Amino acid sequence: MLSVRDLVTAYGKIEALKGVSLEVAPGSITCLLGPNGAGKTTLMMTIAGVLRPKRGSVRFLDEDLAGLAPDAIVKRGIALVPENRLGFPSMSVLENLQAGAYQRRDPIEEDIERIFRRFPPLKARSAQQAGTLSGGEQQMLAVGRALMSRPKLLLMDEPSLGLAPLVVEEIFRTVAELHRDGTTIFLVEQNAHMALKVAQHFFLMEQGRVSFSGDPGSLAEDEVIRRAYLGSSR
Amino acid sequence: MLALGFTLIFGVLRRANLAYGPAIMFGAYAATWTSMNFQAGLLILAVVTIAAAVLAGAYVERLCFAPHRKGPAAAAMVASFALWMQFEELATLALPNHLYAFPALYEGGPLELGRFTVRIDALLILLATVVVCGLLWWILYRTRFGVAVRAVIDDPKAAGLAGIGVPRVFMLVFALASAIGGLAGFLIAGSQEQVTPMLGMWSTLKGMVAMMLGGLGSLPGAVAGGLALGLIEAHAGWFLGPQLRDFLVYLLLFVLLALRPPWMNTRSVS
Numbered sequence: 001m002l003s004v005r006d007l008v009t010a011y012g013k014i015e016a017l018k019g020v021s022l023e024v025a026p027g028s029i030t031c032l033l034g035p036n037g038a039g040k041t042t043l044m045m046t047i048a049g050v051l052r053p054k055r056g057s058v059r060f061l062d063e064d065l066a067g068l069a070p071d072a073i074v075k076r077g078i079a080l081v082p083e084n085r086l087g088f089p090s091m092s093v094l095e096n097l098q099a100g101a102y103q104r105r106d107p108i109e110e111d112i113e114r115i116f117r118r119f120p121p122l123k124a125r126s127a128q129q130a131g132t133l134s135g136g137e138q139q140m141l142a143v144g145r146a147l148m149s150r151p152k153l154l155l156m157d158e159p160s161l162g163l164a165p166l167v168v169e170e171i172f173r174t175v176a177e178l179h180r181d182g183t184t185i186f187l188v189e190q191n192a193h194m195a196l197k198v199a200q201h202f203f204l205m206e207q208g209r210v211s212f213s214g215d216p217g218s219l220a221e222d223e224v225i226r227r228a229y230l231g232s233s234r
Numbered sequence: 235m236l237a238l239g240f241t242l243i244f245g246v247l248r249r250a251n252l253a254y255g256p257a258i259m260f261g262a263y264a265a266t267w268t269s270m271n272f273q274a275g276l277l278i279l280a281v282v283t284i285a286a287a288v289l290a291g292a293y294v295e296r297l298c299f300a301p302h303r304k305g306p307a308a309a310a311m312v313a314s315f316a317l318w319m320q321f322e323e324l325a326t327l328a329l330p331n332h333l334y335a336f337p338a339l340y341e342g343g344p345l346e347l348g349r350f351t352v353r354i355d356a357l358l359i360l361l362a363t364v365v366v367c368g369l370l371w372w373i374l375y376r377t378r379f380g381v382a383v384r385a386v387i388d389d390p391k392a393a394g395l396a397g398i399g400v401p402r403v404f405m406l407v408f409a410l411a412s413a414i415g416g417l418a419g420f421l422i423a424g425s426q427e428q429v430t431p432m433l434g435m436w437s438t439l440k441g442m443v444a445m446m447l448g449g450l451g452s453l454p455g456a457v458a459g460g461l462a463l464g465l466i467e468a469h470a471g472w473f474l475g476p477q478l479r480d481f482l483v484y485l486l487l488f489v490l491l492a493l494r495p496p497w498m499n500t501r502s503v504s
Binding site (some may be wrong): 048050069070071072074075079080082086087088089090091095098099100101102103145146149 | 305309378382384385387388389391392393394395396398399400401
């Protein structure tokens, strides 16, 4: 469904992605693991169009996305739940969801209802300013906002970052539910244990390159965790 | 009203547009030229002013702000300063005299209310400001476009990821701010019954000071700041005389920049 080929993204002269290639199969949960600074967020931002790649291609449903603006990429069916739950803190919860549906021209009330059913705390706070929500609620809102565009592929960048264990479990339950409902998910995670439980396939990234690709059973979990946190070179 | 347009641009782009006033002056000159060469009613002149101001505003956006969206804020500001000069030159080339008459907003005498006399045109301006404020509030808080504008104000990156075409929102906000500025320019020229090339600098200055008085980037603050500035000027004019009045605006700007009162750090437009 998503096919990344030899992708190079640079900040000035420093290449954060040094030729990344990977595939995300339709209907799968695919996970990307790796230590800090490996380029995981850079990869997500490049796929979503926030960063422009220097070389390489991002193909999605047989169309090259490299170089398109973020809104054009949302239009083609990819939504990113960004790292740190980036959102619109001065706007209400409801308006945040409406903003997520900006591309759509059809009625969105049903989608809002569905998201409120999935995340009841959001319904209770629908008129409240998003900036006043707890970390877990903001993560729910970030996921809900991304779902409002009805994406075919949902990118999630460290959705469990800084959240309490119970909330993390809830987020992963949501990931599994979304997957069951037919959304393809490409997930960046630090929490390797949780990620390997839900994923069908995973990639390890180190220093701007993919260093391993396999099924969750193909590498001992402690080895994955060691390499995801520390990298294999150290 | 000047402050509203200036604040709208500042709040959304986080960039000061020095060419804001000169674009308004360009609009007022276009209307003056129209009234000198054709028989045109006030309504047509208002439309000409607004249309020309929007056109000039779009030109400023394309040339100064679209290319410097990601660069330092000073780059766009300096570029807008260059266009300021351009607009002034253009205006003085097209209409070389320093001063031109502008049709009066209202020809009749003032309204007598007991001991008070109220100028009808001042009343008209107040009314127009209230209407524009209401309309702007409605656009920002009750429309899809308003949600997009406020999203861009909160976080342009997150807005892009939500599927909002950020460059397009910038362009439309610029057009909207220029239209408000154009209307303000028309009302000012009409109540003073004259236009000079100074209208440009005057508008930028008043817009900026009123915005600073009310808090950077806050729209209700811009209205409050505009009213406060008006009151201060009226009192200064009464007590100190008209020469010192304009001096006081500069003094106010200086004091605001030197003291930087806490409300000037506010960020949100809401």
